[in-house]
Amino acid sequence: MAVGIDTGEYDVVIVGGGPVGLLMAYQLKRFGVSVCVFEQYDKNTQDAYGRAIALFPRTTEQLDQLDLIEPMLQLGFACRTSVTYKDGERIIPGRVWTFMENIKDTAYDFTLVLRQMYTEEILREKLESIGAPYYQSVQCIDFEIDQSAPLNSFAVTSIFTDLKTQKPFKLKSKYLIGADGGRSFVRRHIGIPFDGDTSEDKWIRIDGIVETDMPLNRSYGAIESKTHGNVLWAPLDHGATRIGYAYTPEIAAKYPDGVTEEVAVKEAIESMKPFHVKFKEVHWWTLYTIGQRIARTFSANDRVFLCGDAAHTHSSGAAQGLNTGIHDAVNLGWKLALQIRGVTSPEVLRTYSAERLTAVQRLINYDKDISLLMTHKWPSWYKGDPDADPYLVLGQIFEEAASFNTGLGITYPANVLNQESKLELAVVPGSRPPDVELTMPGTNQRVRLQRVTRNMAKFWVLVFTGNVDVTRSSVQRLESHLASAQGVKGHKAVGWITVSPVAGCSPYEALGTKPMGDTYFDTSSLAHEKFGVSMSEGGMAVLRPDGLLGSAGPIEAQWLLDYLTKVLVL
Incomplete structure (x- = not known):
């Protein structure tokens, strides 16, 4: 038995202690699930800097739901502007990163730039604060599954080696998660094919403290170069900067002995011409x-x-790697936790793979195009003028994919969670509703919808009231029907919010009846408008624990009961 490692039984064992594995463990532990994380490498000897840097709005919203975003905001660089340069001249309107400048309906209307070292450090501290075990220098070498074991039993037996003592040990768990990188042992051992290919194209990324005469040097930048591709200029935390460029065969031919830090710096300086760049410090390349x-x-x-x-693995061209991994962890986390706690039907957990495959496949297809265009090459589908400027097409692709890049427009297909609405709204099931502002009764303080529904262990039923007389009778009828439906109204995984366009001295007086759950006033009517709910008739919407729309309908009990019966164990 490995010294110092608790080898008891766990609900979940996670292989891989990078940001995705850490976030997964933190989320599960918060939900009351026993979990343990094992990281193969000693983080103290790994690269201190580098790797992922950009957190887009939907990612920061999810981190906010998990009470993680504030320390990241204290360290990170909030970038709201972009710039494109060609031959030293600024292109207006810019291309590639301009989606950062038009982000709406979220409190996080910016890109948070924070190097992975700091993100991981925050996650490790948070994980330690809630008492979840995390071990480094431990390698998974085998696991097997008892296929005959009943659901939620300890059916997985994993074997690990403590690399410091070289002693093996076993663990029993209900579930095993592989967050162990592109060469994943878990994926290979279970026999899941890893489809795709590797190109001949190579890129260099280099971080450090620089001096430059480029005018807008604290904006996310694209420098259009014919020799170094579409050069990335990314302002980082702590006053640092990342430069990224294509390491073409022509550049590689200049360095037969291979790439060194000196070469990486020299070509970074070349890539930025006609601007001058001087490296005062190199942190990573x-x-x-x-x-x-x-x-x-x-x-x-x-x-x-x-x-x-x-x-999934892809280029860093769209800066989606860590964002996509976080979306994986959040999507799986609440589903797995509620399954273990016996709250949801098994079909809910089975939606994880299908939902995330849909989003990631879109990213893979998108990434193939932009990585070629950024390297100043044409995708195979392009049939236009071969002498045209690839960066024009690149800009168009980024503009068309703006909602995908921010994560705010990611949508999942119909399934047990995303059921057809009985009410036509401006938001479709499986997509993210706008984060509207509401008003707190009494104090008249403004509060965001995502803030009042941030408990990710609950499905949230939003009751949008309309005309006072219509609402009073509808809510009373709803209350009566739910009272006779055993196990629904007070279910531990169901929360209720009443959104009233009529304000008053108290929720009761505003509505003329007892509200469903807590009440918030929609004094500007923007919540009703952005959801697409009639101001006269009102309506209801069910939000999944991750904040996406599950379904919607009139203020009636039957459709809601039908939805919840398919999702929850009642």
Whole structure:
């Protein structure tokens, strides 16, 4: 038995202690699930800087729901502007990163730039604060699943090696999660194919403290170069900057002995011409090959799940890697926790792989195009003028994918969670509603919808009231019907919010009847408008624990009961 490692039984064992594995463990522990994380490497000896840097709005919203975003806001760089330069001249309107400048309906209307070292450090501290065990220098070498074991039993037996003592040990768990990177042992051992390919294209990324005469040097920048591709200029935390460029065969031919830090710096300076750049400090650099791969499924045997790079790898061109991994962890986290706690039907957990595959496959297809265009090459589908400027097409693709890049427009297909609405809204099931502002009774303080529904262990029923007389009778009828439906109204995984366009000295007086759950006033009517709810008739919407719309309908009990019966164990 490994010294100092608790080898008892766990609900969930996570292989991989990077940001995705840490976030997964933190989320599960908060939900009351026993979890343990094992990281193969000693983080103290890994690269201190580098890797992922950009957190887009939907990601920061999810981190806010988990009470993680504030320390990241204290350290990160909030970027709201972008710039494009060609031959030293600023292009207006800009291309590529301009989606950052038009982000709406969220409190996080910016890109938070924070290097992965700091993100991981915050996550480790948070994980320690809630008492979830986390071990480094421990390698998973085997696992097996008892297929005959009943649901939620300890059917997974994992074998690990403590790399410091070289002693093996076993663990029993209900579920196993592979968050162990692109070379994932978990994925390979369970036999899930990793489809895709690797190109011949290579990119360099280099971080450090620089001086430059480029005018807008604290905006996210694209410098259009014919020799170094579409050069990335990214302002980082702590006053640092990242420069990224294509390491083309022509550049590589200049350095037969390979790439060194000196070469990376020299070519970074060349890539930025005609602007002058001087490196005062180099924090990190890397040379890597571009490719796109995706696991054929993100789950196996209803017991093993893949997240992050273990499930998909792609270029850093759109800066989506860590964001996509966080979306994996959040999507799986609440589903797995509620399954273990016996709250939801097994079909809910089974939506994880299908939902995330849909989003990631779109990213893979998108990434193939932008990585070629950023390298000043044409995708195979392009049939236009070969002498045209690839960066024009690149800008168009980024503009068309703006809602996908921010994460705010990611939508999942119909399934047990995303059921057809009985009311036509401006938001479709499986997509994110706008984060509207509401008013607190009494104090008249403004509060965001996502703030009052941030408990990710609940499905939230929003009752949008309308005309006072119509609402009074509808809510009273709803209350009566739910009272006779055993186990629904007071269900531990169901929360209620009444959204009233009529304000008053108290919710009761505003509505003329007892509200469903807590009440917030929609004094500007924007909540009703953005959801697309009639101001006269009102309506109801069900939000999933991750904040996406599950379904919607009139202020009536039957459709709601039909939805909840398919999702919850009543």
